Amino acid sequence: MNSASEAGMTAAADWWATGISDIAPGSIRFHGYAIEELIGAVTFPQMIWLMVRGDLPSPGQARLLEQTLVAAVDHGPQAPSIAAARMAVSCGLPLNNAIATGVNLLGDVHGGAGQQCLELLYDLVATEQDPQALVADYKARKAYVPGFGHRFHPRDPRRDPLITAAQQAVADGTISGTYLKSSLALESALAPIPMNVDGATATIYAELGFAPPLARGLFVLSRSVGLLAHAHEQSQDPTRIKGPLPKSILPTYTGPRPRPLPSS
Ligand SMILES: CC(C)(COP(=O)(O)OP(=O)(O)OC[C@H]1O[C@@H](n2cnc3c(N)ncnc32)[C@H](O)[C@@H]1OP(=O)(O)O)[C@@H](O)C(=O)NCCC(=O)NCCS
Numbered sequence: 001m002n003s004a005s006e007a008g009m010t011a012a013a014d015w016w017a018t019g020i021s022d023i024a025p026g027s028i029r030f031h032g033y034a035i036e037e038l039i040g041a042v043t044f045p046q047m048i049w050l051m052v053r054g055d056l057p058s059p060g061q062a063r064l065l066e067q068t069l070v071a072a073v074d075h076g077p078q079a080p081s082i083a084a085a086r087m088a089v090s091c092g093l094p095l096n097n098a099i100a101t102g103v104n105l106l107g108d109v110h111g112g113a114g115q116q117c118l119e120l121l122y123d124l125v126a127t128e129q130d131p132q133a134l135v136a137d138y139k140a141r142k143a144y145v146p147g148f149g150h151r152f153h154p155r156d157p158r159r160d161p162l163i164t165a166a167q168q169a170v171a172d173g174t175i176s177g178t179y180l181k182s183s184l185a186l187e188s189a190l191a192p193i194p195m196n197v198d199g200a201t202a203t204i205y206a207e208l209g210f211a212p213p214l215a216r217g218l219f220v221l222s223r224s225v226g227l228l229a230h231a232h233e234q235s236q237d238p239t240r241i242k243g244p245l246p247k248s249i250l251p252t253y254t255g256p257r258p259r260p261l262p263s264s
Helices: 003-014 044-053 059-071 080-090 095-103 113-127 131-140 159-171 178-190 197-208 212-235
Strands: 021-024 027-030
Touching: 044 059, 044 212, 059 159, 059 197, 059 212, 080 095, 080 212, 095 212, 113 131, 113 178, 113 197, 113 212, 131 178, 159 178, 159 197, 178 197, 197 212
Parallel strands: none
Antiparallel strands: 021 027
């Protein structure tokens, strides 16, 4: 092979260079670990951590991650993401499209606020800003502090077990508690608006050192389980095109009264 074609081969091999997966005929390794050793030795949360962080977590870290993943799995058809996935199935789409439809509804306001909350917590600690001052600034701008409040629950039932788990993890030395202290200070400053699931999971992700976009990514992984379950259940229902409202209820019309077309 001449040097030009060697360079071409190297360029082709480097095109999708990855530090994650090392695949060859008969061999599958992730970050150096062989799949045949991982199967049976690690839990799914440990596997997720290995894939996105590059190494295996301690048992305490894996347990905390697992609790956040369990917490966000589903919120019933009241959750826009779940309702949209079910609607997609009723329109004849298969499970993969239904899950993608639900995932595409997760953003800054619904399901994705963990990313913004994580950014906020990292910033709050890095700049040593006073949580009271931060909340006052948000209130003055009539802005919503990400990770707090819930349109449905007066107090999100996922908040307490996650925060208790974080407190226990501080006690056993798994995490430092720095970000937990900040998010609890934010919550006190916002009272009576409590932390929601995104705020509680972001607190744990900050303690575990996850990059902010991964907070949203982990929520997507968790919620995909609920999306799959609901999409599958809907697929057993023969109703075709199940719209956002029962047929007997019409959306309120707020436009002009019926009127004739103007004559030309
Ligand atoms: C989730 C959310 C949309 C719920 O909103 P809602 O139930 O419609 O709450 P309202 O807009 O009626 O708010 C009620 C009051 O609490 C305040 N409030 C609610 N959540 C707040 C927040 N996160 N930060 C600051 N103030 C908040 C509102 O400003 C409002 O105050 P006012 O009565 O003085 O006007 C809202 O809390 C929010 O956007 N939170 C941040 C995004 C987030 O964490 N999303 C994930 C939800 S699981």
